[in-house]
Each structure stands twice: as structure tokens, then as C-alpha cells.
Amino acid sequence: MRVKICGITQPEQSLAIAALGATALGFICVPTSPRYVTIAQIQAAIAALAEGNAPISKNIDKIGVFANTTISEISQIVKKSGLTGVQLHGDETPEFCQQLRQSLPQVEIIKALRVRSLEHLQTTIHYTDYVDTLLLDAYHPQQLGGTGQTLDWHQLNQQFSPGLPWFLAGGLTPDNILTALSQIKPNGIDLSSGVEHSPGNKDLDKVALLFQKLENW
Numbered sequence: 001m002r003v004k005i006c007g008i009t010q011p012e013q014s015l016a017i018a019a020l021g022a023t024a025l026g027f028i029c030v031p032t033s034p035r036y037v038t039i040a041q042i043q044a045a046i047a048a049l050a051e052g053n054a055p056i057s058k059n060i061d062k063i064g065v066f067a068n069t070t071i072s073e074i075s076q077i078v079k080k081s082g083l084t085g086v087q088l089h090g091d092e093t094p095e096f097c098q099q100l101r102q103s104l105p106q107v108e109i110i111k112a113l114r115v116r117s118l119e120h121l122q123t124t125i126h127y128t129d130y131v132d133t134l135l136l137d138a139y140h141p142q143q144l145g146g147t148g149q150t151l152d153w154h155q156l157n158q159q160f161s162p163g164l165p166w167f168l169a170g171g172l173t174p175d176n177i178l179t180a181l182s183q184i185k186p187n188g189i190d191l192s193s194g195v196e197h198s199p200g201n202k203d204l205d206k207v208a209l210l211f212q213k214l215e216n217w
């Protein structure tokens, strides 16, 4: 199972989190977020990974999180920083994803859906031809992401079976991860606020605890 730890801002934490077992790191490229990072910060985090000894550090997925921005801005940031994937966390349409794919053919495209209702889940069907991966996050009326709010895993399990690999996100923590995974079987999990001291400052003890819990799963 893929494990993405999102909202990394410090280069040394990217290396430590990779060493603990993360398969993907997320960098928030949304300027209004308290976890926002510049191209230079992403470059520094990726350079730290390249200097790490463990092969996993070099092969780890490096995902930029964007919301409601332009294809040209995303493409520039991806090319300058060395990101391997893009997570679209805003109101991007299937047509937008199709155009982004043409601009960045080698880059993984993850479309996040902030789930307002179970009916809303049906919209994912329109993205299947244009993205590689889906991600489900909880809806919050004021914030785009990193909210710590959870989805209804049990209901989701009964209503959601997309034709694409997908990440479960939204309020996951070392304390609730096994409960979530006992109810639903995503291809990956994505954690941000549940493994941090404060926005952008990850709590490495919580990240270690998460991987300890996953060992017994």
C-alpha cells in the first residue's frame, strides 16, 4: 500500500520520513496554506533525498499539491522543482486534467475530490480517462485541505469502487488508521495534520508510530 505524508516543509524531515517508510511525500503549492512551500524549498527537500543513503529516498514519489491554478504555473513548478506527481485539490475539471496530461505526460496526476455527499462521488467517473489516481478527502466549507476532518469510511466502502487506484485522505492519524483500514481498502493513504506538531512541522514520533501500526495490519 502506498503511504503519502503530506505538507512537508523541512528538508531534513523529508529524509527522515522517507527512511521511516513513506512511499510518497507531498509538498503544498497552494499559497494560502500554512504548509505552503516555494520552489526553492521543494528543491532543497528533493536534494536532501538524493543525498540520502537508502534507495527508497531516491525513488520516493514527490507530489506537488495544487488548487485552482493554471496549467502553465503547475508545469513550471513541476519542471523547476523535480516533482514526480501533481495532486489537484481544487475544482479542476476533467478537461483541465486532460490538458495537464498533455503538458506533463510523464508526471502522475492525482485528482482529489473533497467529498460533500455520496452522490458527489459519482463525479469521479468523469476523470478516469485523464488521471492516474484519485484521492478522497473530507469536505470543509472554508478550507481546501489539511483540515483533519474524516470521511465516513463505512459508507464509503459501500458506495465507492472506482476503476482507478485511489488514496484515502482526511483526518487520518496513527490512532485511527487501523479502524479506517478495517472498513475500507484504498490503494494508498495520505496523512498531513494527523502526523504533525503544527502546520508544516511533522511529528516524527507520530510518523514512526504510524508505520509501527501498519506493520501489524
Ligand SMILES: O=C(O)c1ccccc1N[C@@H]1O[C@H](COP(=O)(O)O)[C@@H](O)[C@H]1O
Residues within 6 Å of the ligand: 006, 007, 026, 028, 030, 033, 034, 035, 065, 067, 089, 135, 137, 144, 145, 146, 147, 148, 149, 169, 170, 171, 172, 190, 191, 192, 193, 194
Ligand atoms: O495541507 C494543506 O494545507 C492543504 C492545502 C490545500 C490543499 C490540500 C492540502 N492538504 C491535503 O489535505 C488532505 C488531508 O489532510 P489531513 O490529513 O486531513 O490534514 C491531504 O490530501 C493533503 O494533501
